[in-house]
Amino acid sequence: MTVDTDLSRRTSFVPGSAAAPFAVERAEGAYLITPDGRRILDAAGGAIVVNIGHGRREVGEVAARALERLTYVVPTFVSEAKARLVERLTERWLPEGLTRASFTSGGSESVEAALRLARLHHVCAGRSERWKVIGRESSYHGVTLAALAVGGHTPRRKGYEPLLLDFPKVRSHYCLECSLGRTSEDCRGEAADALEEVILCEGPDTVAAFIAEPVVGGAAGAVVPPPGYWPRVVDICRKYGVLLIADEVMCGFGRTGAKFAVNHWGVTPDIMVGGKGLAGGYAPIGGVYATDEVMAPIAERGEDLMFYTFSAHPASCAVADKVLEIMEREDLVARAKSMGELLSKGLARLRQHPNVAEVRGLGLMQAVEIVRDRDTLERFPADAHITRRVVAAGLSKGVFLYPAGSGVAQDIIMLGPPFIITEDDIDLLVSVLEESIDAAVSRFSSSAPDK
Ligand SMILES: Cc1ncc(COP(=O)(O)O)c(C=O)c1O
Incomplete structure (x- = not known):
């Protein structure tokens, strides 16, 4: 053809x-x-x-078998493929403490789900005044409207501004032109302090979460944070009860030479999102991962996130599981x-x-x-x-x-x-x-x- x-x-x-x-x-x-x-x-x-x-032929064969066996089930049901993928992720891949996994069809959907999850967590915990999600000036979290709103990719936002919620933005680290004039010798990750300033300016009681890419992707091009940055971000988020969402859509699943980029700094975010590398391009699948603490107030209220129709599609789960197995084996x-x-x-x-x-x-x-x-x-x-x-x-x-x-x-x-x-x-x-x-x-x- x-x-x-x-x-x-x-x-x-x-x-x-x-x-x-x-x-x-x-x-x-x-x-x-x-x-x-x-x-x-x-x-x-x-x-x-x-x-x-x-x-890879073996991935194609797994997809064919999965489609023959189970075409589709409503995402609240558990397919064997989904169960296997959740087990592999929680036991062998996710940073320790991320015990919950839920699947979408890609990165933007995962970010949207993470934003809803952060909001639902606070609402269920009786903090309904917390709704703002702080993003960074130079970032990309996807092209659906809330993901676009929380991101800082000016060319991709252009023209859509009236449709975008006005989420606060914080300056990002950019060592090539450090706004604090630091060099690699005297940097202690102080760029993170700008986050504290924005939280205080917005009012900590109104802030639900902070979202950032551990290694910045397309918006700024593989920008690696200085060593102290992420640990400092964690401290600031904990201090003000702000959930930390790590967007690992591009940098996750081995891309940076660790299972997840947050592993480079020993950080476990409250919520993490992934996409791209989960199935290595063989299936459209993304994921949202969370800690027990994030889920506890939601479970207590008997609430859950509304799914997307194609969440946890059995063939996508089977393919992702196979791709991860190959990554482990090789x-x-x-x-x-x-x-x-x-x-x-x-x-x-x-x-x-x-x-x-x-x-x-x-x-x-x-x-x-x-x-x-x-x-x-x-x-x-x-x-x-x-x-x-x-x-x-x-x-x-x-x-x-x-x-x-x-x-x-x-x-x-x-x-x-x-x-x-x-x-x-x-x-x-x-x-x-x-x-x-x-x-x-x-x-x-x-x-x-x-x-
Ligand atoms: C960091 C990051 N988050 C989210 C997305 C959106 O993912 P998708 O294009 O699969 O919706 C991307 C896409 O490039 C990304 O790089």
């Missing part, structure tokens, strides 16, 4: 407005294969989703760590590039921030569309790079390849990335070689 690119254009609501459609016929391992047989290294794992690699979280170190080493030469402000990230969630001048951090004008040019150049050279960035830091390329990526693939990725940056900036910058 061949894919008609003209047909794929009709899947956009505004034909012709999107970036040129790119047809992919099939995929195997870390590679996408186009209808004309070109092999493209999937250095982004789709949208930083694919972890065990593409095209020790792929450890591989994300070791290949992440290799990627980081490979990218080191880009640190000297005149248009690269920073190379950052953890495990196989890394990013390169592109600027006009690395000394002054002057950015390219938005209409130069540097990121789009780098991605287009990468595709023409056989590598799919992920566009990221919002606000000031708008020219960012993220790397999130499948964990089975090889050393040769990493060499290819790094060379193509370097050539693609040169090609994209050459028209706008006197400092880059003309290619």
